[in-house]
Amino acid sequence: MFLSRRSAVTAGLFSVALTIPNWPDVVGRMEMVRRGSSPRMGMSDVETVIAMTERISELDDQFGGRHARPMAAAFLVNTVAPYLRADATDAVRKAMMAAASDLCYLTGYMAVDEGLEGLGQKYYLKALELAGASEDHLTYCTTLRGMSVQAVDLGHGSSALRLANSAASASPQAGPRMRAFLAGQQAHAAAQSGDTSDALRYLKEAEAAMDKAESREKSFGSYDPASLHYHISHVRYELGDLPGAIDAMKESDKLCYEIYRRSRVKERATLAEFQIQHGHLESACATWNQALDEYSLVKSGRVDRRMQRMVGMIRPHLENQHARSLYERARTVIPPSLLA
Incomplete structure (x- = not known):
């Protein structure tokens, strides 16, 4: 269930403003996406953006952000931006902003994968802006979590935890898979921040939520048991349990889907670092x-x-x-x- 626009841009987003430096207030920002002179837009155009985002995401998983991001950036500029200015019904415009938000998030994630940290943050902020305006609850929370992942990878545990907590607080009615997705990141960030009790509590929440999600349906292309074991490994590593970290990362590698080549290479390298240490x-x-x-x-x-x-x-x-x-x-x- 999505938040209303007012609650998304005030209650939920206000807490985010406390965690992100120089956060631009999104209240009223939807008016920045003005109608232009482009042809009228329909749901088929929205579906095109969604399908293109899915394909680019698959390329990113297989070949890395340096291959796929230029394609996403060009698609945003040449196709999605004109769509956002086109004439459309309110429902279609809202759906297009949600689709654009998801593509901005993906483009930011790929920029971070390239090592372009500042550029990634700019895309993330644009994704949050569009998600808040379109009431796209899923992309809104996912983007905050992505920003937490970026922070924890850079060693900024406290900032990562604030962002992860903001994502979780903005998603009070998340289903079990989404809850596992958010709690796993909270656990990793808490562990890096030195908060052992919260790290273990969040990890237990993630494991319980994943058990519920897996008992309902198998889900390819979202948070899965391999991702959970990745978080278990990093929590154990941050807490000084190298054998536990190694075992969990081995399990993550064993469960990783074949398409996720970039993650597999990165996480095998991480496992090797744990082993040599x-x-x-x-x-x-x-x-x-x-x-x-x-x-x-x-x-x-x-x-x-x-x-x-x-x-x-x-x-x-x-x-x-x-x-x-x-x-x-x-x-x-x-x-x-x-x-x-």
Whole structure:
């Protein structure tokens, strides 16, 4: 059930204003999307944007943001922006703004994947603006969570937790899968912030919600057991439980759908980092080799950073045959600019 426009732009969004630096008030911002001279827009145009967003998302999952984001950005400028200015009924205009919000969120996510953090935030803020104006509750909460993911990846645990909590508070009637999606991120952010009790409480909520969601239906393309185990792994890592983090990340890798190549490469590299920190050098080398198997197919700044870290972490161990073999292979696969 969606919030009314007034509640979305006042009660819910007001709490967000406290968590995002320089948050532009979205009250009245829908008027910024003015009607232009474009042809009349219909629901078929909305469906085109939705379908295009789904296809771009699939490309992002398989090949990384550096491949897919330019396509999304061009589609936003050349197609979606004129749609937003076109003549339409209120219902169609609202649906188009919701579709545009989802595409802005995806484009921001891909910008962050490239390592363009500031650009990603700009797209996220535009997604929030359009979601609030169109009463698109799902994209609104998803975008806040995406901003929390960005913050936690940058090591800003307190900001990540505030954003994750804002996403959860703006979604009081979320279904079990959405609740797991939000609580898993709350758990990760709380753990990074050093709040052990809340991290474990949120993680328990995520696990219970996922059990309910999985008992109702299997859902491809949304928060799933692999994603939950990813969060379990990071919570355990932040709390100092390396063996638990390794086990959970292995389970996440085992459950990961084939289409999610970028996530698989990144998370295998993360698993290898956990393994080498735990003193399991040869296991780490084997896992890194698995990541390298698909690395050349993925164009992602986040994955590139993982590969840079891999090279730095194995250099002290080059007397070991497995580490030396991995290092030599990496030099043939990873761009020289990342090896410097």
